[in-house]
Amino acid sequence: xxxxPLESVKSDIVIEFENSNxxxxxxxxxxxxxxxxxxxxxxxxxxxxxxxxxxxVDAEDSTSFRAxxxxxxxxxxxxxxxxxxxx
Numbered sequence: 001x002x003x004x005p006l007e008s009v010k011s012d013i014v015i016e017f018e019n020s021n022x023x024x025x026x027x028x029x030x031x032x033x034x035x036x037x038x039x040x041x042x043x044x045x046x047x048x049x050x051x052x053x054x055x056x057v058d059a060e061d062s063t064s065f066r067a068x069x070x071x072x073x074x075x076x077x078x079x080x081x082x083x084x085x086x087x
Contacts, residue, residue, distance in 0.1 A: 009064075012057075
C-alpha cells in the first residue's frame, strides 16, 4: 500500500545554454540516455528549443521523480564536462 499523499509528480524543466550551438551539442550527447532510460515508475522526454533544452518529467512518486531529475542533471553535467575538455 502506497502511503504517499502524492499521486504523481510532474515537472517541465528548462535548461538555458549560452547559445543554440552549445545546446545542440549537449542535446545530441544525451538524447540516447533519455531514449533508453528505464521507465518503471517515471518517464522523461527531452526537446531542443533554440538555446534551451526542455525536459519533461512524469513520475509516480517523489522518489522516482528525484531519481529522474538526478539522472538528467548527471547526464547534462557529464556532457558539458566532456565538451569543455574537447574545446
